[in-house]
Amino acid sequence: MLTIPLATLCGHVPALVAVFNAEQLGRIVESLERNLLTPIPLCFVLGLICTQIHGGIKIPKELYLTIAIFLLMSIGFIGGHELAHEYQEHGVSTIWKPALVTLVLGCLTPISAFLVLRYVGSMSIADSAGIAAHYGSTSAVTYAVANSFVEQTQHPANSFLPTLVTILECPGIAIALVLGAALSARERAAKAQATGVPVRESKLGEALYEVMTGQSILLMAGMLVIGFISTLFMDTKGFQPFYDFFQSKGMLFRGALCIFLLEMGLVAGERLGDLRKVGPFLVAFGIIMPLIHGFAGVYFGHLAGLNLGGCTVLGAIVASASYIAAPPAVRLTLPEANPTLSITAALAITFPFNIAIGIPIYFEMAKWVGAT
Amino acid sequence: MLTIPLATLCGHVPALVAVFNAEQLGRIVESLERNLLTPIPLCFVLGLICTQIHGGIKIPKELYLTIAIFLLMSIGFIGGHELAHEYQEHGVSTIWKPALVTLVLGCLTPISAFLVLRYVGSMSIADSAGIAAHYGSTSAVTYAVANSFVEQTQHPANSFLPTLVTILECPGIAIALVLGAALSARERAAKAQATGVPVRESKLGEALYEVMTGQSILLMAGMLVIGFISTLFMDTKGFQPFYDFFQSKGMLFRGALCIFLLEMGLVAGERLGDLRKVGPFLVAFGIIMPLIHGFAGVYFGHLAGLNLGGCTVLGAIVASASYIAAPPAVRLTLPEANPTLSITAALAITFPFNIAIGIPIYFEMAKWVGAT
Amino acid sequence: MLTIPLATLCGHVPALVAVFNAEQLGRIVESLERNLLTPIPLCFVLGLICTQIHGGIKIPKELYLTIAIFLLMSIGFIGGHELAHEYQEHGVSTIWKPALVTLVLGCLTPISAFLVLRYVGSMSIADSAGIAAHYGSTSAVTYAVANSFVEQTQHPANSFLPTLVTILECPGIAIALVLGAALSARERAAKAQATGVPVRESKLGEALYEVMTGQSILLMAGMLVIGFISTLFMDTKGFQPFYDFFQSKGMLFRGALCIFLLEMGLVAGERLGDLRKVGPFLVAFGIIMPLIHGFAGVYFGHLAGLNLGGCTVLGAIVASASYIAAPPAVRLTLPEANPTLSITAALAITFPFNIAIGIPIYFEMAKWVGAT
Amino acid sequence: MQLYPLKLVTIVGETVIMDDIAKECQELGASGYTLSEVLGQGSRSARNVIVTGASKTMKLEFVVPMDVAEKILKHVSHTYFEHYACIAWLSDVQVMRGENYLSK
Amino acid sequence: MQLYPLKLVTIVGETVIMDDIAKECQELGASGYTLSEVLGQGSRSARNVIVTGASKTMKLEFVVPMDVAEKILKHVSHTYFEHYACIAWLSDVQVMRGENYLSK
Amino acid sequence: MQLYPLKLVTIVGETVIMDDIAKECQELGASGYTLSEVLGQGSRSARNVIVTGASKTMKLEFVVPMDVAEKILKHVSHTYFEHYACIAWLSDVQVMRGENYLSK
């Protein structure tokens, strides 16, 4: 069951390489520039620089939380709004395939990540599962940045992408944690006998529930429904102010993203020091795994009929790693796992990689697989 | 002196009932729908749901406080701006009557509430007075929601309604606390003798002062003056950005309301559990009292010459119960009063009732009394 | 080297006085009115009043910090944007002179302040240097208010003023602290021998570094670069939302300033009580020093070719005193200095003076020296 | 370096009363206090007024000599314990340059 | 006014486990608790999950009789000390109206 | 379960010096620290720099053996007490698995 996707992926590794031929590279570099020299990634860089020179920029925790809430609500609300239009035009015909594909990817990526970590990187079960949980889920901010990128390149993604983000959030974490808990149960039991200390009951169930009813899900899904309903029942005039407030092309969303990425730069920068601790394998993993997952996202997205922007964004969110929902869940269920490894990989390696380089690459991949 | 209003009210109870005849009901349901299926009440519902499934949505306290400050400043500033125009056209001729009526209602509603609680509900003096203080005052957020409702129904309220909110804030709390302190003084004295513990000096004066110089009053009244002055002295071009920032039809105000009601839903939801504790009488009180006060507001508002939107909004704010200014004041002056009762009634019963059902009902009442 | 500027200044004291002749005064009063009766200063007044009546307005610390971050980012970003246009048209030809002048003023103002405090006010070395550090630096909010003022009077300042604010931030603090540390070193050594307590190593270097890599500098300079780059590389359509978010004429910037000045009023009001403690000399210093520095700014700004708005704003920022970057730096390096003195002077005297009266005066000064 | 034996009085209670307590205790002889926001759960925490979003509970600490400590506890016990959610305790501390914190 | 001698148990640890500890300790007999946000540095603070912007560490205090204190410390030591960043200590306190805080 | 008798050193002072104190005390042998924001009032609180909106005062706690405790108090007393608003005290605590917090 899990050999198939691997096969599929491996089958495309040459393809993956082919992506990097001369002319392609030129195009990548160009859109890299188009991507990098905009305020959003530049604010991330500013944050990085600040930490490296031990500068004094401090974003209050509450501001960070506020922006996170606003971004999640916006993604959901506008998503629901677009979905309503899509629905009125085509019903569910255009949506079910991408939704299904996303769900499948959400179930496979944690497994592929786990296998690579455990057998290529020969890391402990707990650490492999813990990191896999991060890479199996997704990062809403990566979505927002990818979405801004494709909008700026005049290839807006399909209207229902926010729905896909919501779908992608949970399964990855769930599967990785179950996997980790199951495999490490035996170990623990043995250890318990040795030490005589009773095994503390696993918090798996509790943790999974917390993930599925977590802030990200509830805000995105909830606002999605609200956006959907109010689009159907309100007149445009009454709906306008809410649309202006939340719309992702609007000044509030873009401006909030700037400040948010400044903070992300500060956080990632603080973690750069840990890169030594995590070792070369994890660094490589944090760059190559996203490329593979990203290509899978782009490829299957194309099969499911997404447009150019849609494939790019799906690639980006499949490639992205969660650093909000996953960490506490992993900490509770797999206490032996060292959080420094997973968080450094997700925050200090994969996130910046996707923001700066990944997204334009997925964009080229999408063109290459023929999305339009 | 207090029999008259009661008479007036009782005289209209049949009327009140009449409101609910078939055709009226149809209209109510319709505007209920028009009201309920908009983002603002739906966000409240999202908050409620989140608490019931023990979900993870958390609005940082500072965000809540920030939005409260913004809403109060907006209400005041735009109120002052409109007032300036009104004043330039009609002087005080159109304003003094509604202001007087509001003041009177602010003095009578705490008494009516107290009498019902003490003699119908036979609650303790302290509890009756404490709850009466909440229902004698008003809730700025209920005002904002009611105002959005009438604007969406194309029946904007008279320009000076914000002034009335400011007038309504204090007297109710003051009267209820004085009443409670006076009546419970004897009791305490007796108790003091029995136990031998000296009576601690009442904090009544202190508490009243804190209410009258509280954040709500100062921000609304202060910004009202500022809005008034700068409208008179600034050219429109210079005034525009401030107007855009604060205006209640604008995206910031509406968007902020969404987030605020999400938080209100979370808070109210947490209190739903206490509904059992407070018992059926208080639940009934939390629904029927607002209907009576609301009708009084609509009716007297009409007599004072308010338009359809104006009557509706005045009804809503008279019907609403304070949950910001009142609680600490009551806690300080009537420590024997159990805050769970008052806050549950105001937050978990009356507030949701007004937001969801009350406002459309007051709207129909206003039509029914002939407001246009 | 430091006698020259003093000479220059003294040479213009008559001029300074001349500014206050009848007809001038009329004009000042008029633009005073035009300045005072706008929301921004009125919000400051509201804050003052609130503290005097012990009112309940509380701005959460995080909201204050958030607005500060937003203002600094806006100033930088829009500054960089304008700079890019200026640069594309005239290269550096128009900029280098004002920049040089600003740097010179940043080096002289702390010295002039120190001399006045030490020899006219005969204050201790530590206190003189500490206060001089505040007056040698600048206040970004004073810049923002001055900028709004000249925009409202239809005399927008030169596009590169934000660059000058950034230049003015550090040198003043650095020079004053070095001065103070050097002069007080001997004293301390003596004292150390007497008491036998070892001298604790000075934290001068550390403190200076913290100032130069502080939040204000990094955000303003950083966003300046970001605004510059993205203006050059982005198409207008993509740039628009960021521009709308940050632009200083926009509703967010103006609205945020209102709330910020409300908080400033609250803080200044709390300090009014300390005015007695600091004594008449410091009060006079807090008003006259800004006038002298302000005139220097206006005058040299004019020599450097700034326009009317530019001279006014440069005057205002040279006259302003830092209350964010300076205090901790002074506290760390000159512990003997009494912070009550410096902060009261900067926050409770000079800041309100500049906001209310200073800016219009600098405007008239600018006209008087012939700026257009 | 000598240390003075003094008492640390800790009071945890609902926010609405803490300002008053701080004031009153200084009148009873405390030379200062340290106040912090906390979250609390207790037998009467139902009593804690949850004004939306505001911190339910605060913690107040006083370094004082024994006699002042007793006055403070008596006062709090009589004035607030019955109707307000609060708890108070005493512990022994050795204070640096403790002479500064003796009764005024 | 008589004071009851009781124990103050203080636990400082990474946020993710503190809610559970609070719950479990009440089951072990604590009548209540006081919780506050802190910033911490320790031998294993690397273990502290830094969910961006969230507070790393929390402090939890219980006023309890000795037997409950021992139960709490045993439980925390066995269940959390190995894998989570935390520290716990005990001190003597004199509690006002202490009878209210004896085991339930 | 055995508990180690150690000392709890508590320092409350104006924010601007607390980072340095924390660093210096770790060099003096503290294995870690716990830091929290507080509001304070004292004889010299006028000294507390109120950078607008920023927290005036912080509280710093160290669990350490007696010798380290004395070093810490000496250092703070000599370096900071004169010019900065601060207070420091010592109390006895029984620490779970206390061996982890002995001098490094």
Ligand SMILES: Nc1ncnc2c1ncn2[C@@H]1O[C@H](COP(=O)(O)O)[C@@H](O)[C@H]1O
């Ligand atoms: N046993 C306890 N241990 C620690 N703190 C407590 C305890 N009981 C109560 N508290 C604190 O005291 C406050 C009021 O307690 P109560 O009056 O019992 O509701 C609570 O909010 C807690 O913060």
Ligand SMILES: Nc1ncnc2c1ncn2[C@@H]1O[C@H](COP(=O)(O)O)[C@@H](O)[C@H]1O
């Ligand atoms: N020696 C100490 N003194 C005070 N607090 C400590 C000490 N060691 C650890 N802590 C606190 O306990 C938490 C966990 O410590 P650790 O398990 O050593 O990483 C730290 O984040 C600190 O808040």
Ligand SMILES: Nc1ncnc2c1ncn2[C@@H]1O[C@H](COP(=O)(O)O)[C@@H](O)[C@H]1O
């Ligand atoms: N008697 C006291 N009890 C508790 N905390 C105190 C006491 N005196 C001072 N403090 C704390 O120590 C800080 C500095 O005190 P001081 O140096 O006296 O201004 C104050 O801000 C308080 O937080």
Ligand code: NA
């Ligand atoms: Na992923």
Ligand code: NA
């Ligand atoms: Na009311």
Ligand code: NA
């Ligand atoms: Na200056």
